[in-house]
Structures are given as structure tokens and as C-alpha cells.
Amino acid sequence: MNDINWNDYSLETQAIRAGHKRTHEDEHSIPIFATSSYVFKSAEEAALRFTGQKPGNIYSRFTNPTVNAFQERLAFMEKGERCLAFASGMAAIMAVGMGLLKAGDHVVCSRGVFGNTVLMFQNYFSKFGVTTDFVDLIDGAAWESAIKPNTRFLFLETPSNPLIEIANIELLAKLAHKHNCLLIVDNCFCTPVLQKPFESGADIVIHSATKYIDGQGRCVGGAVIASEEIIEKYIYPYLRTGGATMSPFNAWVFLSGLETLSIRMKAHCDNAFELAKWLEQQPAVAKVHYPGLQSHAQHELAKRQQSHFGGIVSFELKGGKEQAWKLIDATEMLSITANLGDVKTTITHPATTTHGRLTPEVRAAAGIKDGLVRISVGLEQVDDIKKDLLKGL
Numbered sequence: 001m002n003d004i005n006w007n008d009y010s011l012e013t014q015a016i017r018a019g020h021k022r023t024h025e026d027e028h029s030i031p032i033f034a035t036s037s038y039v040f041k042s043a044e045e046a047a048l049r050f051t052g053q054k055p056g057n058i059y060s061r062f063t064n065p066t067v068n069a070f071q072e073r074l075a076f077m078e079k080g081e082r083c084l085a086f087a088s089g090m091a092a093i094m095a096v097g098m099g100l101l102k103a104g105d106h107v108v109c110s111r112g113v114f115g116n117t118v119l120m121f122q123n124y125f126s127k128f129g130v131t132t133d134f135v136d137l138i139d140g141a142a143w144e145s146a147i148k149p150n151t152r153f154l155f156l157e158t159p160s161n162p163l164i165e166i167a168n169i170e171l172l173a174k175l176a177h178k179h180n181c182l183l184i185v186d187n188c189f190c191t192p193v194l195q196k197p198f199e200s201g202a203d204i205v206i207h208s209a210t211k212y213i214d215g216q217g218r219c220v221g222g223a224v225i226a227s228e229e230i231i232e233k234y235i236y237p238y239l240r241t242g243g244a245t246m247s248p249f250n251a252w253v254f255l256s257g258l259e260t261l262s263i264r265m266k267a268h269c270d271n272a273f274e275l276a277k278w279l280e281q282q283p284a285v286a287k288v289h290y291p292g293l294q295s296h297a298q299h300e301l302a303k304r305q306q307s308h309f310g311g312i313v314s315f316e317l318k319g320g321k322e323q324a325w326k327l328i329d330a331t332e333m334l335s336i337t338a339n340l341g342d343v344k345t346t347i348t349h350p351a352t353t354t355h356g357r358l359t360p361e362v363r364a365a366a367g368i369k370d371g372l373v374r375i376s377v378g379l380e381q382v383d384d385i386k387k388d389l390l391k392g393l
């Protein structure tokens with residue numbers, strides 16, 4: 001089993017079997033290696049491992065067998081060369097910036113990315129002489145005109161949050177490469193089950209494992225997947241020094257999360273599609289944002305780029321903020337929380353939570369209306385989710 005080439009297998013099989021290097025104990029399930037360091041057979045072996053002349057574990061800030069198993073499995077699933085796990089999704093994004101950027105560099109970032117990602121570029125990398133321009137995710141011309149000679153990478157999430165807009169990864173990868181930059185895609189919403197950015201030309205894929213990869217809202221974690229060269233040259237040296245390592249326990253939880261990811265994603269998508277179609281028929285609803293709907297502006301692109309339409313639905317209520325809060329408070333079963341990707345359905349009011357720190361003008365420019373509600377559709381019976389929403393519709 002230790003020498004099977006998992007590239008010859010499908011994602012569903014990789015998700016269950018890849019990455020496990022069975023030990024001399026013949027265990028069937030991957031063990032948690034709760035050890036901070038590793039012993040060497042001799043002083044010479046210690047020296048060879050420290051210089052990298054001999055492979056092997058040294059210290060769990062650098063490598064750990066349980067974390068390695070998670071990294072290997074996710075790399076196969078994303079069709080990437082190497083994966084490194086991090087303590088959180090934000091730690092993964094931080095590592096990419098710290099590894100790749102230097103003073104004087106420039107970044108072009110989608111306006112529709114996770115709020116803390118905006119803050120990372122705007123408030124922190126800016127302190128070290130890195131400038132960032134934010135552009136509209138689906139405006140190809142805006143991406144091109146924002147690129148400068150010192151642009152190091154383009155950064156995006158697709159679908160975006162909370163308006164579920166879809167960017168054309170292939171076109172943006174070509175654009176990035178034409179200008180000698182990298183394309184970085186945060187693939188958290190789709191996971192490799194629905195979308196493989198490397199097949200469309202992306203250079204780096206980022207994950208918050210906290211969301212669908214865990215799938216049951218238990219652990220915080222993240223990952224960076226890229227070529228051997230990018231990982232070895234830019235990301236691993238930073239992880240080893242910066243230290244935002246994933247714990248072996250969390251890696252073990254995420255490994256079992258990956259085992260059911262494919263069937264969970266299909267079920268999330270089926271429930272979300274059904275709910276989106278139903279919401280479109282509700283008189284109190286002004287607009288539904290879901291790429292599976294004919295009414296979605298990038299419906300055709302979503303069909304080509306993704307294998308299904310995802311588990312997140314957002315919609316605008318005719319009554320604005322008052323109606324949105326009333327709907328959220330009238331639900332009994334749905335969880336009022338900003339987390340997503342959980343088997344439990346969650347409901348959020350973006351304008352006053354995830355996007356509440358933006359000024360009303362910036363929020364309006366981003367298209368986030370006061371009546372907007374976001375639902376991360378879980379795996380409860382979809383009729384029960386509808387029943388709960390009807391209490392406030």
C-alpha cells in the first residue's frame with residue numbers, strides 16, 4: 001500500500017486512501033503522532049537531517065507524520081505537486097505573502113475575498129512596503145489595468161462571498177502569466193471536489209480547511225498547494241521559521257473530513273440548488289444569488305468551471321435590513337453564525353457581520369445590500385430548512 005501511485009486513482013479513492021504510510025504496527029486507520037520531536041540514531045544522522053542531506057523528521061514545527069498524510073492526500077485531490085498545512089486558512093494566506101512578497105512589490109486582489117484577507121493586504125503587508133489594488137472579481141479589464149511592472153501575484157476567491165460571483169480562472173491565469181505574475185486561488189468554497197484551479201492554470205491554491213474539509217465545524221486549519229519549486233523555495237522555509245503549523249490532532253480530524261468530502265459536497269450542492277429554486281418563488285425575496293440558476297450572470301461559466309454549483313446561497317429580501325433580521329430571528333433550527341461549510345445550515349446577515357466593518361459606500365460598491373441574507377446550506381432534510389425559513393418569510 002505504501003507504494004501505490006495514487007495519481008492513477010480517482011479523487012474519491014484518493015480522499016480515502018492516499019497519504020497513509022502504514023507503520024510497523026499495521027494499523028488500518030491513520031494514527032495521531034502526538035510528538036513534538038524525533039530521535040536520531042547517531043550524532044551524525046542528526047547532523048545530516050538538519051542539513052537536509054538525509055530525509056526524515058526533526059521537529060513537528062517542520063514535519064509530522066499525521067500532518068504529512070493530510071498534506072499528501074490534499075495534494076493528490078487538488079492535482080497539485082506539494083501541499084503544506086497551516087494552523088488556519090489565514091496562516092496559509094499569511095505564509096504565501098511572507099514567502100513571495102518583498103518591499104516594493106504589488107498585489108492585485110479581488111474585492112470579493114474573505115474580509116480578513118482584505119485586512120491582511122490592506123493593514124499588514126502594507127506596513128512592509130507592499131501595495132495592493134482591489135478590483136471587481138468579474139471585471140477582466142479591471143484586473144488587466146491594475147497590473148503593474150512590480151505586480152507579484154493576482155489573488156481571488158471564486159465563487160465570491162457573499163454574492164456568489166464566478167471568475168474565469170483560465171482567463172485570469174493567462175493574464176497573470178502574460179504579465180509574469182502568479183495566480184493564487186482560494187478554493188475554500190468549492191473544494192477540489194467541485195473545482196480544480198490547477199487544471200485552469202492557477203499557480204497556488206489556498207484552503208481554509210476549517211470549512212468544508214472539516215465539514216462538521218470542529219477544527220481550524222489551512223493549506224497551501226503549489227509546485228515543488230514554489231513550496232521548497234518560498235513557502236516551506238517560511239513555515240519552518242514562522243511556525244504557524246497545523247497540529248497533528250487537527251490534521252487527523254481533517255483527514256477523516258476528506259474521506260467524506262465528495263459525498264458531502266454533492267449533498268450540500270443538491271440541497272442548495274433545491275433551496276435556491278424554492279427561494280426564487282418566494283414573494284418576499286427580490287433576488288437569489290446562486291450559480292445554478294438561469295438568472296445568475298455567470299451560470300454558463302459556472303457550468304464549465306465547476307462540477308456542481310456549491311453549497312452557499314444568498315438572497316435579497318424586499319424589506320431591507322429590518323426584514324432580513326426578522327427572518328434570521330424567526331428561524332428556530334438554523335444556526336445564526338458566520339461559519340460555513342458545516343453539515344448544520346447557517347444563516348448570516350453580511351451587511352452587519354462579515355462586511356459590517358466596511359463603510360456603507362464601500363459596501364454598496366461591493367453590491368452587498370442591507371436586505372442580503374447568506375445561507376450555507378447544510379445536510380438537514382431540505383424541506384425542514386424551507387420550513388424553518390418560512391417562519392420569517
Ligand SMILES: *Cc1c(COP(=O)(O)O)cnc(C)c1O
Nearest residue numbers: 088089090114186188208210221
Ligand atoms: C474562512 C475563510 C478563510 C480563513 O480561514 P480560517 O481557517 O478561518 O483562518 C479564508 N478564505 C475563505 C474563503 C474563508 O471562507
